[in-house]
Amino acid sequence: MKKNPFLISGYISPDYFCDRENETETVTEAVRNIRHLTIFSPRRIGKTGLIKHVFHIAKQQKYFIPVYTDILATSTLREFTECFGKSVLTTLAKNEPALRKIVKSLSSIRPKISIDPISGEPSVGFTVSNEREAAASLEIVFRYLQEQKSHFALAIDEFQQIAAYPEKHVEAVLRTHIQNTTNVSMIFSGSRKHILTGIFSTPDRPFYNSTQVMEIGKIPLDVYKAFILEKFTGNGLKIEESATDYLLELTSAHTFYVQYICNRLFSEQGKTDREAVDRMLIKIITENEAVYASYINLLTPLQFRILRAIALNNGIQNPTSSEFISSYGLGAASSVSLAVKSLTDKEFITTIDSKYVLNDLFFNSWLKYKGSYV
Ligand SMILES: Nc1ncnc2c1ncn2[C@@H]1O[C@H](COP(=O)(O)OP(=O)(O)OP(=O)(O)O)[C@@H](O)[C@H]1O
Ligand SMILES: [Mg+2]
Numbered sequence: 001m002k003k004n005p006f007l008i009s010g011y012i013s014p015d016y017f018c019d020r021e022n023e024t025e026t027v028t029e030a031v032r033n034i035r036h037l038t039i040f041s042p043r044r045i046g047k048t049g050l051i052k053h054v055f056h057i058a059k060q061q062k063y064f065i066p067v068y069t070d071i072l073a074t075s076t077l078r079e080f081t082e083c084f085g086k087s088v089l090t091t092l093a094k095n096e097p098a099l100r101k102i103v104k105s106l107s108s109i110r111p112k113i114s115i116d117p118i119s120g121e122p123s124v125g126f127t128v129s130n131e132r133e134a135a136a137s138l139e140i141v142f143r144y145l146q147e148q149k150s151h152f153a154l155a156i157d158e159f160q161q162i163a164a165y166p167e168k169h170v171e172a173v174l175r176t177h178i179q180n181t182t183n184v185s186m187i188f189s190g191s192r193k194h195i196l197t198g199i200f201s202t203p204d205r206p207f208y209n210s211t212q213v214m215e216i217g218k219i220p221l222d223v224y225k226a227f228i229l230e231k232f233t234g235n236g237l238k239i240e241e242s243a244t245d246y247l248l249e250l251t252s253a254h255t256f257y258v259q260y261i262c263n264r265l266f267s268e269q270g271k272t273d274r275e276a277v278d279r280m281l282i283k284i285i286t287e288n289e290a291v292y293a294s295y296i297n298l299l300t301p302l303q304f305r306i307l308r309a310i311a312l313n314n315g316i317q318n319p320t321s322s323e324f325i326s327s328y329g330l331g332a333a334s335s336v337s338l339a340v341k342s343l344t345d346k347e348f349i350t351t352i353d354s355k356y357v358l359n360d361l362f363f364n365s366w367l368k369y370k371g372s373y374v
Pocket of ligand 1: 043046050
């Protein structure tokens with residue numbers, strides 16, 4: 001069987017990647033001109049994919065040295081330093097002499113070499129035991145970067161995490177290092193718009209106005225349609241054009257959901273028409289039922305009723321409007337407002353095109369599928 005052309009995680013190569021030509025150009029241009037950049041979008045639209053795509057091309061063209069760090073799993077400056085430091089040093093340790101130089105020059109942070117079990121490549125990390133050591137190690141890593149002749153693009157994905165670190169002055173510490181390191185362009189990326197806006201657009205915060213801001217949206221319908229048709233037919237599978245339109249409409253062309261349904265349809269190796277798309281969506285949401293039940297357990301009865309109302313209503317601009325509240329019997333506007341805030345904080349809902357919608361489109365479809373009988 002042919003390799004599935006629809007990725008649902010990670011990045012392989014431009015062959016598996018649809019469009020983003022303008023966005024790729026914008027990011028590359030910012031980096032090459034040593035401007036820092038903040039990329040945000042709702043979850044699963046393709047921020048990480050875009051960064052990986054730009055970095056893939058940069059590696060081939062040797063425009064700059066890319067370093068990617070995902071800090072989603074970090075909760076302190078100490079963990080950030082270990083995670084970020086490991087990405088930087090592992091990239092710099094690209095050959096034996098470079099590795100030896102790092103071990104010698106950075107002996108004060110006690111670099112540890114290990115072999116990555118998956119890639120078989122050496123990786124270089126270090127441990128940090130307290131906040132003071134974190135600040136000192138971070139300074140050493142940035143100073144070492146500054147000593148290099150190359151130009152670096154440092155991407156920090158899920159950057160909003162830093163706002164929740166308990167240490168004081170995290171933003172100021174990072175900002176100072178970045179300002180003092182003149183051969184790096186930073187790419188900050190994340191999905192929590194209000195947290196990122198707080199970091200980058202609040203006048204009295206260290207990162208105020210320090211980056212170019214880029215919001216990424218959906219891939220244009222006609223471009224995504226052509227990509228899907230080409231991947232199916234190019235691999236000898238039949239797909240009706242109307243089925244592609246229908247799939248893009250059902251998913252509102254939200255990247256992950258398009259990729260996921262296409263991946264599953266492709267793996268069935270059958271003919272794809274509208275019925276096949278419907279069947280597949282029901283199959284997926286039925287498989288996920290246990291997960292949705294556990295989501296519901298995390299909600300108060302009112303939060304759940306609001307979530308279901310938003311799903312049934314296909315999103316809502318103003319959830320405290322009397323029309324919405326009375327149509328779905330939600331009670332007092334003040335309680336609805338509090339519940340909406342809580343649902344947003346828990347990332348069950350988000351705003352896209354100034355409408356509140358569910359973050360998980362398959363959960364949304366399941367709630368609609370079940371109607372009011374959940
Ligand atoms: N341009 C693209 N063409 C094809 N697939 C893509 C494209 N961009 C992203 N994808 C795929 O869509 C899925 C979601 O993308 P990605 O993880 O980049 O989103 P994200 O915005 O970083 O999400 P999150 O906010 O959850 O981190 C992934 O499986 C990825 O492989
Ligand atoms: Mg991501």
